[in-house]
Amino acid sequence: MNHVTIKTLAKQLKLSPGTISKALRDSHEISAATKKRVLDLVHKLNYVPNPYASSLRKRKSKTIAVVLPEVADSFFSLAINGIESVAQEKGYHVLIYLTHEKFTKEQAILEDFNSGRVDGILLSISRETTNSRHIQQLQSTGVPVVLFDRVAEDVVSGKVTTDDFDSGYKATRHLLENGCRHIVFLSISNSLAISNKRMQGYKKALSEYPNQTSSVMLCSDNAAGDVKALKKLMGKKKRPDGIVVSVEKLAITAYHACQELGLNIPGDVKVIAFSNLATAFLLNPSLTTVTQPAFEMGKRAASLLFRTLEKKGDASLRETIILPSTLTIRQSTSGA
Amino acid sequence: MNHVTIKTLAKQLKLSPGTISKALRDSHEISAATKKRVLDLVHKLNYVPNPYASSLRKRKSKTIAVVLPEVADSFFSLAINGIESVAQEKGYHVLIYLTHEKFTKEQAILEDFNSGRVDGILLSISRETTNSRHIQQLQSTGVPVVLFDRVAEDVVSGKVTTDDFDSGYKATRHLLENGCRHIVFLSISNSLAISNKRMQGYKKALSEYPNQTSSVMLCSDNAAGDVKALKKLMGKKKRPDGIVVSVEKLAITAYHACQELGLNIPGDVKVIAFSNLATAFLLNPSLTTVTQPAFEMGKRAASLLFRTLEKKGDASLRETIILPSTLTIRQSTSGA
DNA sequence: CTCAATTACGCAAACGGTTTCGTAAATAAA
DNA sequence: TTTATTTACGAAACCGTTTGCGTAATTGAG
Numbered sequence A, B: 001m002n003h004v005t006i007k008t009l010a011k012q013l014k015l016s017p018g019t020i021s022k023a024l025r026d027s028h029e030i031s032a033a034t035k036k037r038v039l040d041l042v043h044k045l046n047y048v049p050n051p052y053a054s055s056l057r058k059r060k061s062k063t064i065a066v067v068l069p070e071v072a073d074s075f076f077s078l079a080i081n082g083i084e085s086v087a088q089e090k091g092y093h094v095l096i097y098l099t100h101e102k103f104t105k106e107q108a109i110l111e112d113f114n115s116g117r118v119d120g121i122l123l124s125i126s127r128e129t130t131n132s133r134h135i136q137q138l139q140s141t142g143v144p145v146v147l148f149d150r151v152a153e154d155v156v157s158g159k160v161t162t163d164d165f166d167s168g169y170k171a172t173r174h175l176l177e178n179g180c181r182h183i184v185f186l187s188i189s190n191s192l193a194i195s196n197k198r199m200q201g202y203k204k205a206l207s208e209y210p211n212q213t214s215s216v217m218l219c220s221d222n223a224a225g226d227v228k229a230l231k232k233l234m235g236k237k238k239r240p241d242g243i244v245v246s247v248e249k250l251a252i253t254a255y256h257a258c259q260e261l262g263l264n265i266p267g268d269v270k271v272i273a274f275s276n277l278a279t280a281f282l283l284n285p286s287l288t289t290v291t292q293p294a295f296e297m298g299k300r301a302a303s304l305l306f307r308t309l310e311k312k313g314d315a316s317l318r319e320t321i322i323l324p325s326t327l328t329i330r331q332s333t334s335g336a
Numbered sequence C: 001c002t003c004a005a006t007t008a009c010g011c012a013a014a015c016g017g018t019t020t021c022g023t024a025a026a027t028a029a030a
Numbered sequence D: 001t002t003t004a005t006t007t008a009c010g011a012a013a014c015c016g017t018t019t020g021c022g023t024a025a026t027t028g029a030g
Helices: A006-013 A017-024 A032-045 A051-058 A074-090 A103-115 A133-140 A164-177 A193-207 A223-235 A248-261 A294-310 A314-318 B006-013 B017-024 B032-045 B051-058 B074-090 B103-115 B133-140 B164-177 B193-207 B223-234 B248-261 B294-310 B314-318
Strands: A063-068 A093-098 A120-123 A145-148 A158-162 A182-187 A213-218 A242-245 A270-274 A288-291 A320-323 A326-328 B063-068 B093-098 B120-123 B145-148 B158-162 B182-187 B213-218 B242-245 B270-274 B288-291 B320-323 B326-328
Touching (some): A006 A017, A006 A032, A017 A032, A063 A103, A074 A294, A103 A120, A103 A133, A120 A294, A133 A145, A145 A294, A158 A164, A158 A294, A164 A193, A164 A242, A164 A270, A164 A288, A164 A326, A193 A213, A223 A248, A248 A270, B006 B017, B006 B032, B063 B074, B063 B103, B103 B120, B103 B133, B120 B294, B133 B145, B145 B294, B158 B164, B158 B294, B164 B182, B164 B193, B164 B242, B164 B270, B164 B288, B164 B326, B193 B213, B213 B223, B223 B248, B242 B248, B248 B270
Parallel strands (some): A063 A120, A120 A145, A145 A158, A158 A320, A182 A213, A270 A288, B063 B093, B063 B120, B120 B145, B145 B158, B158 B320, B182 B213, B182 B242, B242 B270, B270 B288
Antiparallel strands (some): A288 A326
């Protein structure tokens, strides 16, 4: 119960705390014999140095923060795995925070990091985030931030994203090539860069085809409401014949709406979604997806952060990594 | 760049650090006027107290650890949300660790907690964990541990699980009632209590029906290998006509195997799975599931932990909460 | 054998808050 | 007016490690 500190060891071994500390850090000024005595007792007493005392003294916490909109989504689950894998390897600890897509929460969370709680931050901004003073404020105090997936364009920092414009283009073009001429784009935000880039790709593809109509539907965080709105849209006489779902969770919304309307996928409507769902190929019908390398993105983002933590060179701070997404064609967009 | 500490404030306001500290904690021995001066400067300088200095002095970290096998799974994703929601409300921080189903990793992670890094632990044990000395060792030093979902039976602690025996029973009985007579049970471990309880429920249900054969297949962490093994089993002349999938990730394995063998679900084989997949109802065919209240379990586990942290009463340490799972019948088990 | 260089360790000051105790000044009671 | 209280703050120890500096003892060089 009475916890063991460096002093406990010092007393038992009749050494000074400083000596113990040096022995533990394998300092050259401590004899091999003493080191062994120390290590033996450490093992016997299950002594583990208090990280907070150490952090205080060294001004390093050996921990990073991961700030996410939520973790319901497959993408973020996989990303966390990637992040954790490199953090564990580097001996860092990972604090996790969810903004639940709220800007004010994101602000409050980041503000706390002015305390020195973490050495660096991995951030994917909330849907509501339109300005990034809170991020810049943190950077100005010397805390490195790496943005991933949902990045803020006006922040200069390490960034890891996928080729969102191209993916949006490819996804849309795939629908066009399969005969769609009225394609809806389901979005979760009209401020998020990731959303806009995908949409720009969508528009670019559309612009290359004549005789098509487009429409963009902005979804909320209310699944039932989204289904209702989409049903209304899809229930019209001149309804869309293709849907580009720009974010994973809306894929279910789209299927749900079509199912309730009795619309056949891909017969009546073709659906393609940005998604990391492991079950995509098992859906009814199997879902054509644009898949992001989520685990890899987490790894890359974490690696980038650790590189800037290890070197004091601010060079890597500006590095932007863009990974390719992959289009996997399945039944939901199959021609005729 | 040069970070602001309590001394910075003290100097600028010509007060002592102690006074600042008290003002910040709204001590009654500081005048309202002084408090206001302090708060104003705090806000102006973006001052946030160093949590490690505070932790050191108060011997409390205001952070908990969540130790999970992995986070690929929907169950754990949802549980994390539940945990985070109550942690955020209580002003606690959440460290996340993944064992990747390795016992040695679990040991190493828990051992670190002898350092005082966290005030309490939420743990779901790895598939490999068969003894729990590492958990008991931690408890013996006064660190509260709450086990959830995958609990260790020989540990006396707070526990949150679902009614696994009953669920296994209900799931199996559901298959039996729909005509299955040769039901396979897919398991990921024969040491995990959660797995065994579900299996015991399965056996109990079987025992109530005559003329049935049973078999248990232990799966690995290699999805491809599992599919192969399951295909071998399902490819026999006298193949099973029902599958109880005892853990989410194997549901995909089961579908995959059946699909590759050209077996019709539910015609040739009926499948029921313990799963929190949001896409269960969209699968082909839609999947009958036993769903755990994952978010709620996370919340309950966290709440239980916080209760034991707040009160010094060890009473709650022994509390066991068992929540009901719900059976949702879909096409994958529909009769004839 | 003397003096310089190592070697191996102790001392004490940080790191940034928290908290107990003491006390001067202001206020109240007598 | 004198004494007892209260108010509002300062001083300093403390939490557990780290680390620069000092030094006794051992070793080496000349």
